[in-house]
Amino acid sequence: MADALRSLSDLRGLRTAPDLSETDAETLRQELLSQLQRCEWFTVGVMAASAEAAVAALRGLETALAWEALEFDPSGEALSSIDGPVFLKANQNTGxxxxxxxxxxxxxxxxxxxxxxxxxxxxxxxPLPLDLFAA
Known part of the structure; x- marks a missing residue:
């Protein structure tokens, strides 16, 4: 992205997460962490090229933020049977x-x-980059 991102609000309205410099990524991580501290629980949406990439992004977020790992809802389609782009919806309230x-x-x-x-x-x-919280 040519222009530096100044805050989380700069992401509003984007269709896809921008490529971030390490400085911009750190700025957004810090702002996001501050906002997350004010909340009791979270829902997460992951737009990804594959089910594997979506679950990896969720697991990275859970690890980085010390969230309890969510369980795959057995009422959904088996992950191994899903090819192509996906949307993952995670809900801490339901687990x-x-x-x-x-x-x-x-x-x-x-x-x-x-x-x-x-x-x-x-x-x-x-939208935040899928690897924003990658180790």
Missing amino acids: RFLVRRETGLGEGLLITGHNPVDPEAEDTWG
């Missing part, structure tokens, strides 16, 4: 995630913070 085939999406992470006690803390951030 589960689903993956569905989805074409025409961009690529990236969408994180929505929930806080019934402080609704002003609630927001959706992204």
Whole structure:
């Protein structure tokens, strides 16, 4: 991306996550971590080229943020049977995630913070690069 990203709000309206310099990635990570601290639980959307890439992005996020690993919802289609682009929806409140085939999406992470006690803390951030929290 030619212009430096100044804040999470610069991502609003993008169809896909931008390529970030290491400086921009660190700036966004720090701002996001500050916002996440205000929330009680999260939903995560992952737009990815494959089910494997989507689950890897979710697992990286869970590890980086010390979140309990979510379980695959058995009511969904088996991950091994899904070819091509997907959308993964993860919900900490239910403790589960689903993956569905989805074409025409961009690529990236969408994180929505929930806080019934402080609704002003609630927001959706992204699209963030799939590897924003990669080790």
